[in-house]
Amino acid sequence: MLSANIEIRDYLANLIAEYNAGNGGHFTAGRLPSERELVEQFSSTRITVRDALTKLEAEGLIYRSNRRGWFVAPSRLVYDPSSRVNFYLLAAQQNKTPATQLISQRCIKGPAETREALGLVAKEKVIELVRLRSLNGRPVLFETIYLPEQRFPKLNKARLEGSLTVLMEEEYAVQICHEDNRIRVSAVYDQVAESLSLINGAPCLEVTRIRYEGDRKAFEFDKEYWVHSAIELSIPSK
Amino acid sequence: MLSANIEIRDYLANLIAEYNAGNGGHFTAGRLPSERELVEQFSSTRITVRDALTKLEAEGLIYRSNRRGWFVAPSRLVYDPSSRVNFYLLAAQQNKTPATQLISQRCIKGPAETREALGLVAKEKVIELVRLRSLNGRPVLFETIYLPEQRFPKLNKARLEGSLTVLMEEEYAVQICHEDNRIRVSAVYDQVAESLSLINGAPCLEVTRIRYEGDRKAFEFDKEYWVHSAIELSIPSK
DNA sequence: TCTAGTAGCTGGACTAGACCAAAAGGTAGA
């Protein structure tokens, strides 16, 4: 005996599989029926329908766009954190159209975790860049980048929506010697959730990165929050 | 104006932070108050209380044990997939007590994805091993391992609950030459969910691995489902 | 033709309950 929410999930999962395989245009522009339509169709309640949708979201089969509806998730971006390919190139290689929006830029003291990672002392400040990155118009990554102000004076504002790696190489002669990535499942809230069109407390993939140059001097600290259905990590050995 | 579920989340998150810091024994044996107690305390409803708990679960601050209650999550196991440290050694290094339980063992044709990854043809079969791994008595990993039968005849049943890497080295002279890991957020269902004491559709970290030996011959295909709050991946560059 | 205002639709959050199955704990009998 299947529970009602699983029955609805299975029904939708089937439609989605057919839709993705090109068999059957069950959805217009990838949009699922509204929650209330599904309630009617299955003689159920919104709680149960939303249970089913939340499960499909957790699986990465669908995603939500705030108060606009639920949509079939496109194929994932495959990303190897240990490679140094930048976002634009990566997206282009996988036939996706990338975009970056600079949300804010400040020069602050910065949180303790950041200061420690960057080895800052006394009154040294950090530049905080907050950016939102999209694939085919869908926001998928909310990132906060911290850079020691001393190492990157007079940052070129015109280039903050492009590849920072390239900027740092060209204008500051940065040579990465090492990089440490930490990856965990976490949840998004407030500005992050809103920017990614997710609800408060929705699961996400959180990447924390520290980059080192020269003789192991940290020059960059990043926090990335990925819409989990948008990404798959590829990690080869060695 | 905070919504009710966020208020409850914040309250519990504070208690958990203090508990983890050793300040205040708010919980006995790490167990949170029951949902109905929280309903009473906040003059709310179970739906709202469960919203708050589900958010904390998504963040990895708490975990559930089927119909027994909600518990404060212990520190995560830090795991580098590109290193070849086995589960027992890894756990021991981080002061955790590992355990492995063999759930089932079969010789089957195997699913298409598996056969393709292992490059099987015609009637070649695979050995399927299903195991549940725990840390300090808490199940954290459900794994299914597929091995080509031809490459591993007469598997030593006595050793299937230990490190397979070691077994394969010692008894079959396996020399890993390459390994490919794919990591995504996904959801667990049925046997996987039950074994990990999660509910159907709960988010998890899914790792798909292919191991190669000699001249790029695949000899192992794994599917791992991790309780997400139990793990953090560490991925160094190069 | 363009634009500003609006009505309707969508998902987000919540109330106030109900019933069930599994787990835990207590109790009586062997």
Place this chain on the structure above:
DNA sequence: TCTACCTTTTGGTCTAGTCCAGCTACTAGA
């Protein structure tokens, strides 16, 4: 002391609604 049974508690699932805020599409006026 041990075991089998039973009661209580727990989370899991669901009903049948309500109210709200943001988005969309339509419409009336400039």
